[in-house]
Amino acid sequence: MIRNRNLPFAATVLVFAGIYLLCVLQFPTMLSFRVAGNLLTDNAFLGVAAVGMTFVILSGGIDLSIGAVIAFTSVFVAVLVRAGVHPAVAFALALTLSTAFGAVMGMTIHYLAMPAFVVTLAGMFLARGAAFLITTDSVPISHEFLDMLKSLYIQLPGKGRLTFIGMVMLATFVIGMVLAHRTRFGANVYALGGSQQSSELMGVPAAATTVRLYALSGFLAGLAGLVYTLYTSAGYSLATVGVELDAIAAVVVGGTLLSGGSGLVLGTLFGVFIQGLIQTYIVFDGSLSSWWTKIAIGILLFVFIVLQRATLLLPRRSGKAVAFTPIPRGG
Amino acid sequence: MMKIVTRLAAASALSMLASTAFAASLTVGFSQIGSESGWRAAETTVTQNQAKERGIDLKFADAQQKQENQIKAVRGFIAQGVDAILIAPVVATGWDDVLKEAKEADIPVILLDRQIEAPDSLYLTAVTSDQVHEGKVAGDWLVKDVGAKPCKVVELQGTTGSSPAINRKKGFEQAIAGHSNITIARSQTGDFTRTKGKEVMESFIKAEGGGKDICAVYAHNDDMAVGAIQAIKEAGLKPGTDIKVVSIDAVPDIFLAMAAGEANATVELTPNMAGPAFDALEAYLKDKKAPAKWIQTESKLYTQADDPKAVYDAKKGLGY
Numbered sequence: 205m206i207r208n209r210n211l212p213f214a215a216t217v218l219v220f221a222g223i224y225l226l227c228v229l230q231f232p233t234m235l236s237f238r239v240a241g242n243l244l245t246d247n248a249f250l251g252v253a254a255v256g257m258t259f260v261i262l263s264g265g266i267d268l269s270i271g272a273v274i275a276f277t278s279v280f281v282a283v284l285v286r287a288g289v290h291p292a293v294a295f296a297l298a299l300t301l302s303t304a305f306g307a308v309m310g311m312t313i314h315y316l317a318m319p320a321f322v323v324t325l326a327g328m329f330l331a332r333g334a335a336f337l338i339t340t341d342s343v344p345i346s347h348e349f350l351d352m353l354k355s356l357y358i359q360l361p362g363k364g365r366l367t368f369i370g371m372v373m374l375a376t377f378v379i380g381m382v383l384a385h386r387t388r389f390g391a392n393v394y395a396l397g398g399s400q401q402s403s404e405l406m407g408v409p410a411a412a413t414t415v416r417l418y419a420l421s422g423f424l425a426g427l428a429g430l431v432y433t434l435y436t437s438a439g440y441s442l443a444t445v446g447v448e449l450d451a452i453a454a455v456v457v458g459g460t461l462l463s464g465g466s467g468l469v470l471g472t473l474f475g476v477f478i479q480g481l482i483q484t485y486i487v488f489d490g491s492l493s494s495w496w497t498k499i500a501i502g503i504l505l506f507v508f509i510v511l512q513r514a515t516l517l518l519p520r521r522s523g524k525a526v527a528f529t530p531i532p533r534g535g
Numbered sequence: 536m537m538k539i540v541t542r543l544a545a546a547s548a549l550s551m552l553a554s555t556a557f558a559a560s561l562t563v564g565f566s567q568i569g570s571e572s573g574w575r576a577a578e579t580t581v582t583q584n585q586a587k588e589r590g591i592d593l594k595f596a597d598a599q600q601k602q603e604n605q606i607k608a609v610r611g612f613i614a615q616g617v618d619a620i621l622i623a624p625v626v627a628t629g630w631d632d633v634l635k636e637a638k639e640a641d642i643p644v645i646l647l648d649r650q651i652e653a654p655d656s657l658y659l660t661a662v663t664s665d666q667v668h669e670g671k672v673a674g675d676w677l678v679k680d681v682g683a684k685p686c687k688v689v690e691l692q693g694t695t696g697s698s699p700a701i702n703r704k705k706g707f708e709q710a711i712a713g714h715s716n717i718t719i720a721r722s723q724t725g726d727f728t729r730t731k732g733k734e735v736m737e738s739f740i741k742a743e744g745g746g747k748d749i750c751a752v753y754a755h756n757d758d759m760a761v762g763a764i765q766a767i768k769e770a771g772l773k774p775g776t777d778i779k780v781v782s783i784d785a786v787p788d789i790f791l792a793m794a795a796g797e798a799n800a801t802v803e804l805t806p807n808m809a810g811p812a813f814d815a816l817e818a819y820l821k822d823k824k825a826p827a828k829w830i831q832t833e834s835k836l837y838t839q840a841d842d843p844k845a846v847y848d849a850k851k852g853l854g855y
Contacts, residue, residue, distance in 0.1 A: 231615070238614045246607045344628035344652050354632065363640070436602060436629030443602065483604070487611030490564065490594025494604070 212459030237364025244370030256424030264464030277429025282439025306422015397464025564612030666702030674710020732759030
């Protein structure tokens with residue numbers, strides 16, 4: 205039996221299955237390992253970043269900096285590799301930097317009691333500006349190490365491929381699910397999103413959780429940047445403008461409550477897939493304006509917000525506070 | 536959503552019919568950058584018209600200025616098994632992987648309008664204009680037009696450091712080299728815009744004795760030329776006669792100015808990149824002979840003698 209709180213997630217899966225079915229009815233080739241593999245590869249950077257966004261939104265916050273951090277990371281790595289640094293070292297440096305960047309934003313949000321919106325907006329400008337400062341050109345990179353990573357793919361039937369970055373995304377989701385649903389940190393994040401005051405009364409360490417939360421989001425944005433670098437073999441400071449909004453859309457369409465406290469990490473994966481599927485459909489059709497993607501996502505977002513409101517307001521069977529309910533199982 | 540659903544329902548019913556009816560014709564995917572400029576919109580329109588004329592089923596994907604969208608679109612085309620792919624690349628880098636996938640799937644790729652940084656074995660050919668040549672055509676026209684008379688030229692450059700600005704300047708200078716009667720008196724950037732073109736032209740006129748000494752203005756694009764024409768008129772001179780106006784791009788508005796006698800010549804940056812691309816593709820598919828790696832589009836010169844009003848009418852519907 206589907207519990208009330210998981211209703212949005214069930215709706216997400218249903219929407220995904222419905223859209224896929226409609227797509228396949230019109231274009232039978234869309235039901236292939238090739239398209240499935242593409243869905244994973246093409247949305248890998250968005251998926252990785254969206255996992256971080258899920259945690260942030262679960263806690264009742266928001267992180268607008270991730271698109272800019274992705275671009276910064278990709279430029280940073282590309283320039284370092286061009287200068288002769290081994291990619292593995294550049295990757296480690298980039299991840300350290302983006303994690304620290306997230307942690308500092310988390311500290312600002314908590315200790316200065318600033319709205320996450322404003323702090324991460326500043327972070328967005330900062331990271332984008334820094335990327336432009338490094339270079340405004342698109343910097344191609346090639347290195348044996350990167351070629352080796354790219355050669356780590358699993359051949360699927362029908363010329364489909366589960367690429368390395370696709371695997372990175374799936375792994376990120378698995379780890380994210382464990383972190384959210386099976387650890388103390390995850391429980392604290394849910395509690396924080398329910399209500400900060402009552403969670404503090406319950407003894408949830410708000411400071412440590414907030415800082416770790418934004419550090420995690422920064423880390424995952426950095427990782428998404430590395431995935432993007434592998435995806436295009438280049439760093440470009442103008443890249444991934446607005447990806448933070450796509451990630452927020454994926455999280456909300458994935459069934460997470462925008463005000464925090466309720467949702468599943470796995471839902472976000474389906475949120476990402478739904479966006480990717482609509483884009484794929486538009487490419488297959490070839491005559492629709494690509495802006496239909498935005499319109500469809502806009503409508504889905506609206507539907508989900510209304511749905512969430514309805515499930516919260518209508519049947520309050522399980523007591524009054526969503527925040528105090530146990531951690532959702534699995535995901 | 537409803538629209539998509541109804542479309543889906545209708546289209547799925549039709550798809551059976553369609554797949555048999557057009558089995559013989561080509562399906563080509565076209566990944567366009569976006570519609571950031573009038574020229575880009577015209578390129579899209581012309582590509583669609585060209586495809587329709589040849590009975591090619593064109594799958595069009597607008598990338599909204601994002602490379603990730605272009606890569607997704609190309610992957611989608613490959614998954615769909617199109618016969619060929621056209622790409623107008625948004626940046627020069629980052630194409631290797633997806634082009635390799637296209638190559639493995641045996642789908643020829645043709646680049647439109649811009650080159651990329653990738654081994655040229657990954658694509659069939661690139662159809663672009665030669666910007667140096669464009670500048671040269673403009674310069675050659677001026678050389679012919681002034682003959683042996685002395686001529687002081689002012690130059691409105693494009694955005695500093697941009698490749699069209701550098702190349703169009705270079706080509707023009709090549710054309711007037713060896714003609715000592717023609718000199719570039721002043722050269723400054725007008726940022727490819729109308730307002731900047733007008734401003735800079737005003738300062739040129741002031742600096743050159745009220746414009747009496749200027750014989751011609753060379754603008755790196757038509758928009759700046761249109762601005763310059765305005766400045767010349769406001770200074771009480773007649774553009775096209777007192778000061779000759781030559782520019783590049785051939786957008787519809789310059790033909791109106793030409794019809795009014797206010798502009799003298801323009802060099803076309805043709806929006807028809809798809810025509811030569813489809814020609815090359817059809818030849819390649821027919822007898823597997825690969826074309827040259829670079830197909831240069833014609834940089835056609837238009838003057839007042841070319842019935843500018845008719846050209847304007849032909850161009851205005853293209854979406855410029």
